[in-house]
Amino acid sequence: MIAGATPSVERRHYTPGPSTLHQALLHSPRAVPVYALPDELWFPDTAQATADGLLAVGGDLSPERLLLAYRSGIFPWYSDDRPILWWCPSPRLILLPENLHVGRSLRKTQRRAPYRLSLDEAFPDVIRACAKAARPGQFGTWITEDMQQAYIELHRRGVAHSVEAWDGDTLVGGLYGLALGGVFFGESMFARSPDASKLAFATLVEQLRTWGFTLVDCQVVTDHLLRFGAHEVELPEFLERLQRALKHPQRPGPWDWDPADADPG
Numbered sequence: 001m002i003a004g005a006t007p008s009v010e011r012r013h014y015t016p017g018p019s020t021l022h023q024a025l026l027h028s029p030r031a032v033p034v035y036a037l038p039d040e041l042w043f044p045d046t047a048q049a050t051a052d053g054l055l056a057v058g059g060d061l062s063p064e065r066l067l068l069a070y071r072s073g074i075f076p077w078y079s080d081d082r083p084i085l086w087w088c089p090s091p092r093l094i095l096l097p098e099n100l101h102v103g104r105s106l107r108k109t110q111r112r113a114p115y116r117l118s119l120d121e122a123f124p125d126v127i128r129a130c131a132k133a134a135r136p137g138q139f140g141t142w143i144t145e146d147m148q149q150a151y152i153e154l155h156r157r158g159v160a161h162s163v164e165a166w167d168g169d170t171l172v173g174g175l176y177g178l179a180l181g182g183v184f185f186g187e188s189m190f191a192r193s194p195d196a197s198k199l200a201f202a203t204l205v206e207q208l209r210t211w212g213f214t215l216v217d218c219q220v221v222t223d224h225l226l227r228f229g230a231h232e233v234e235l236p237e238f239l240e241r242l243q244r245a246l247k248h249p250q251r252p253g254p255w256d257w258d259p260a261d262a263d264p265g
Helices: 020-026 063-071 104-112 123-132 145-156 196-210 223-227 235-246
Strands: 035-037 054-058 085-087 092-095 116-119 160-167 170-180 183-191 215-219 231-233
Touching (some): 063 145, 063 170, 092 235, 104 196, 116 196, 123 160, 123 170, 123 183, 145 160, 160 196, 170 196, 183 196, 215 235, 231 235
Parallel strands (some): 035 054, 183 215
Antiparallel strands (some): 054 085, 092 215, 092 231, 116 160, 170 183
């Protein structure tokens, strides 16, 4: 998810282009079908994903399909003007909130509180800033206009959430993701000022921990997330942890900091 520029989430190392489907199939060590989704709300078994994690193509970004996907350990990722691609990679990068590691330098910055951190104050601005953020090795964005509108609708329904970092009245960093039960699915982040997204992420995970969340789905490995204490697990372990965490009570939005449990600055 996260890093100085991106959750889940700086999780995407490249933008999927026209050959993404071909490459996923080409490099798969076994003959694996990539399923074309029907109109009905359905996904194939996640064990059917290619070696790169590609599981299915098509469908839509309706709230119902997105929620089914995330509950099943699946997420969408595709470029504009291309079919929707659905992924379930293995291994999977996760962070257990109790294992969050905040380095000494960032902890000092956190105590200094250079930014005001908020929850769910400016979700549309955060997702649009993530879409526009320049990322090394990427051309364009996977956060298409359709993706933005779909997640804004999930935010309206109290399922998608944002963390904002403010310097005065200026938004200088943030992240967004989904929360289902005791799972936070990190999607993306951005930073326009030093440590803005890192502080947003660390403070969010500390708050999630005190709320009883047991899993942060980071999706794909980044050095940044590894430094925060994330680690890889194979898909069966991830799915087992996911199903346990989904049994936790839902905490609908809009969220706000619990002042007894978090230090938003």
